[in-house]
Amino acid sequence: MWPRAKMVNWCPVVVVLVLLGLPGAIMAEPVNPGEEARSSGDDSEEIAVMDETVVTGSFEDPFDVEESEPVNDPWEPFNATMFELNYNIDRHVIKPGAQVYDAVIPDDVQDSLGNAFYNLGFPARLFNNLVQGKFDGAGKETQRFLLNSTLGVGGLFDVATHMFEIEAPPAEDVGQTLAVHGVPSGPYLVLPMFAPTTVRDAAAEIGDLFLNPVNFFMPFLPNVAMNATEMLNARSRSLEAFEDIEESSVDLYGAARSGYFDRRAHEIQE
16 A cells, blocks of 8 residues: 555545545457458449457446445445545545646656655565465565665666566555455445545554554654655556546446455455
8 A cells, every 4th residue: 555654644645545446447348340342343332341240258337336245335324425525635636736746747757756655665565475475475575675675776666577577466465464364354434534445454554554664764744745745646647547437437436335345355366
């Protein structure tokens, strides 16, 4: 997730995550028509004929928001109200700020900052890989951290991927670790100024706080500033994707909830 402010990080910066659980655009594979020009002679007019239309893949109804697993949302009235609050904060505060940021900061700089912020999350990812018994993932995380922190100038450049072909393994967090060890997710939960989550994952955020050494060594205000920069950087890199999701979703709350459960199930199974 995001780096947190020291211990009592109420994370004003994570409101942008409200939309990060939204599913991607639902698309069937494109139609591949076979077209050819036919001629009955030199003087005949060429006519383009569509021989057949073949649609590969299965059709997905964009209005079908059925989740891959049962959704436990007994607090839906409260959650929907909080979701609307967070969405309006993003629309009227976070998004305009991200648009200005995107206009001022070059894309290459945004990418480098994203790499550096991800690199800072190494201790938590390493710990959770080890606790889950994913030793291959722990090894790759260690290799990537050492290479990117040195040759990559503090993680600004992902030399591990581009020079050494060491791809990043799936990111592991405390919530996933608890799930792997059998802790149920509990009810779906949306809190003001926080991302959609569940009771289990909300409690796991405390563990993620303690696993981030930045929270112990960086003063509170600089840490908050760093979190704000990370949020703004991430939001600016997702402006078009978020707009596509907003325009294509009839039920934004349901889509965000569905996307959250689908994403978490995939992350836990990896």
